[in-house]
Amino acid sequence: MPDKVALEGLEERWGQTWAEHGTYTFDRSRSREEVFSIDTPPPTVSGSLHVGHVFSYTHTDVVARFQRMRGREVFYPMGWDDNGLPTERRVQNYYGVRCDPSLPYVADFTPPHDGTDGKNVKPGDQVPVSRRNFIELCEQLTAQDEKQFEALWRYLGLSVDWSQTYQTIGTRAQKVAQVAFLRNLARGEAYQADAPGLWDVTFQTAVAQAELEARDYPGHFHEVAFHTSAGENVVIETTRPELLPACVALIAHPDDERYQALFGTTVTTPVFGVEIPVLAHPDAEKDKGSGIAMCCTFGDLTDVTWWRELNLPTRSVVGRDGRILADTPEWITTDSGRATYAELAGKTTFSARTAVVDALMASGDLLAEPKPTQRKANFYEKGDKPLEIVTSRQWYIRNGGREAPGRNLRGELLARGDELAFHPDFMGVRYANWVNGLNGDWLISRQRFFGVPIPLWYRLDEAGEPDLGDPIQPTEDQLPVDPSSQAPAGYTEDQRGVPGGFIGDLDIMDTWATSSLTPQIVAGWLEDEDLFGRIFPMDLRPQGQDIIRTWLFATVLRSHLEHGSLPWTDAAISGWILDPDRKKMSKSKGNVVTPMGLLEQHGSDAVRYWAASARLGTDAAFDPQRPTQMKIGRRLAIKVLNASKFALSFGGDEPVSLDGGAVTEPIDRAVLAALATVVDEATTALESYDHTRALEVTETFFWTFCDDYLELVKDRAYGREDAGLDPASVASARTTLGLVLDVVLRLLAPVLPFATEEVWCWWREGSVHRAPWPVSAPLREAAPDGDPHLLAAAGAALAALRKVKSEAKVSQKTRLSAAVVHAPEAEVALLPAVLADLRAVGGVDGELRFQVGDEHRAEGELLVEAE
RNA sequence: GGGCGAUUGGCUCAGUGGUAGAGCGCCUCGUUCACACCGAGGAGGUCACUGGUUCGAACCCAGUAUCGCCCA
DSSP states (O other), rough: SSSSSOOOHHHHHHHHHHHTTTTTTTTTSSSSGGGGEEEOOOOOOSSOOEEEEEEOOOOOOEEEEEEHTTEEEEEOOOOEOOSSHHHHHHHHHHTEEEEEEOOOOOOOOOOOOOOOOOOOOOOSSSSEOOHHHHHHHHHHHHHHHHHHHHHHHHHTOOOOOOTTTTTTTHHHHHHHHHHHHHHHHHHSSSEEEEEEEEEETTTTTTEEEEGEEEEEEEEEEEEEEEEEETOEEEEEEEOOOOOOOGGEEEEEEEGGGTTTTTOOOOEEETTTOEEEEEEEOSSOTTSSSSSSEETTTTSSSHHHHHHHTOOOOOOOOTTSBBBOSSSSOOOOOOOHHHHHHHHHHHBHHHHHHHHHHHHHHHHBBOSSSSEEEEEEEHHHHESSBBBBEEEEEEEEEEEEESOBBBBHHHHHHHHHHHHSSEESSTHHHHHHHHHHHOOSOOOOOESSSSSSSSOOOOOOTTTTOOOEEEOOOOGGGGGGTTTSSSTTOOHHHHHHGTSEEEEOOOEEOOOHHHTTTTHHHHHTTTTTTHHHHOOOOOEEEEEEEGIIIIIHHHHHHHHHHHSSSSSSSEEEEEEOOOOSOOOOOOGTTTOOOOOHHHHHHOOHHHHHHHHHSSOOOOEOOOOOOOOOOHHHHHHHHHHHHHHHHHHTTTTTSOOOOOOOGGGHHHHHHHHHHHHHHHOOHHHHHHHHOHHHHHHHHHHHHHHIIIIIHHHHHHHHHHHHHGGGGOOHHHHHHHHHHHHHHHHHHHHHHHTTTTHHHHHHHHHHHSOGGGGGOOOHHHHHHHOOOHHHHHHHHHHHHHHHHHHHHTTTTTTTTTTEEEEEEEHHHHHHHGGGGHHHHHHHHHTBOSSSSEEOOSSSSEEEEEOOOOO
């Protein structure tokens, strides 16, 4: 035991010891019932860790440590999400390169930069490199990032088994993702389709529903006249006049009286002179504009609904490059219409809009000056141009958003949501809302480079046209494959792209298509079925509420499709970190606090305390200027060190007794009885994922223990002569201190792993983190007649005696010649049992009496020492 | 517009039917022989608002307002 205790340096010292001793290493010999397995969120290594990560990962670690102490063998791996666009972007900027898949591989390539201090390298200055070179750089950079992340997690004290890490782009993840996809394909759960989809022109990729973001976007309402056969005007309002050549119908609400007569008739489009029907559909909004809308291929998602439900023709005019298609479409037949279209061809939608507006003005069909407006437009969450809707061939996985043949997939997935225990439970509603709101299957094709390739090839016929309907599939033992650089079995590389040969699918999968398989990746599916059987279905998925609709849902889906089960039984949803203005914390808000700085400043235990004092699902405020909770946590950790040192010191060099039979004094038994209740409450709370409640009852008890009990018995524990006590009562106090400490250290260990371990090593064997979680039975056995009320009564009496001195403005050490404590009747009956201790701590030289009174109050004669 | 959550002392939050709680901050005092990253004592709230249910509501019900998040 050190003379002077300190928190400084505990993180490094114990981090190293735990690593050397394999304290958190998973023992795979244990059976499924003995294992507690956690599907830890893999952080995006290319991003940076912020206080929100520290917050939510601490919640998980508290659970892990609790379960480990309860005797479960905890499977607690860490993954690194290095898949997808964030990595690509970071590599582009860090090394100043961009991927050009048409280039050959260059061995020993040296990139133009090696870190640019967060500054972006302009696309024009990026050196084009081959796909393989690009991916090598991705791997290099993520390896660096992983090291930094791991150092932070270790410093924070996460009890992760660091031999179990994985990468979402690693070979194993690729194999799992490709096998799962091929099995989806074999069961008819994956399919390809030409379908209208959201397309990001900048990134040249299809975008899934889950990646959408609706944002305000400035535009103009244009009042445009269509013409009936009788020569009357039908006026619509549109923000996208450039889609006029793609117009396939006018649509109004079926109940809208203004348009009843028009339903079933046709009108002609202005300028282009195309005859189109006027139709009714409930999605048309009566009070929006003129109440009748033009339906195009495709202006927005409502257009897609109408196209599908009203069986409208497909008349695309916008290409994947975001420009008007070059060839004049055959449905435009008038000479002037074809001439106008020819002027639009090749223009961006923006320029085309101006050209169409000019044409409308010339024809007199633009009835008013365009009115500025803010419209909602769909954006790719990482993009900055509104998405276009284009038709393309993409791969989908069924998710209940569209009817699945022969099954009620949506119903099955809703049932899985009910089966899953959400913490807090109301988070389950978000899952159900999302599943109920899905209106399409899951688009998984991505037109990017750094990701898991779709493992398929297509045969080319004699004309060089691909046979998309019957792809060539690898066998599972060949996986992972990259069809863009490997030839399928039975073909050679020189047949690539040649008539009679093959082409590879160039697309990669959506990152969620891999991340949704983290349980399978980490648990050894396909590779180590023995391990898989001991871990899967897993116990816990911790994550943020924002990705319930993506990660959580997709994981449930994949597990349901592949294994017919939930991937885990419980989902723990952490809240947000809010800044002092109660806004979601983000880097753009200029929060300069780095997690490592925070940990170094306050100590990891203190930061963990802050995190652990926020309940699951509840947002927590964090003001870097006033880290109140962290200071409280730090105070608690220091108190643990100091109070423990004090409590363990009374017996000198003698070993601390933990023999419950030695506890004889009523007040000592009262403390053990109170502690037994604390143990039960903390245990129940942690079992139901309520770590704040567990911390609260433990912490409250601990402060009472320090402020009242420890003060009350220290004279007795010292064994001082003037206390006039027999050796048994001294032993009783010392044993109680040992027993309490033994239990409290274990109760606090999940939240304060460093301070508790430090104290544990002074007097106990092994690690506190492998010690069994305390149970109340031995405490109740040692104190069968222990009455917690006595502890409360003694505390109140002590406070009353202190108040006498505090109000007299004298030192607490001032002695009293005699004193009377007034207390409720029930307490007066109890207090004589602790008379000697109260006299000692209160410094009462003469008589100390107890009297029935309405409130706690003491009076005493002060012996004021001569100054 | 829809869903979910929140609204309790200056601040951060507990408290699911029986006379308002904690910590921080504040005020007063003490203390360095476990702990100045300390101790003791104290002041401070008509529980967002309006109705309703009930003997009784911070808590249950209905509505309103404000804030946050997610989705349109």
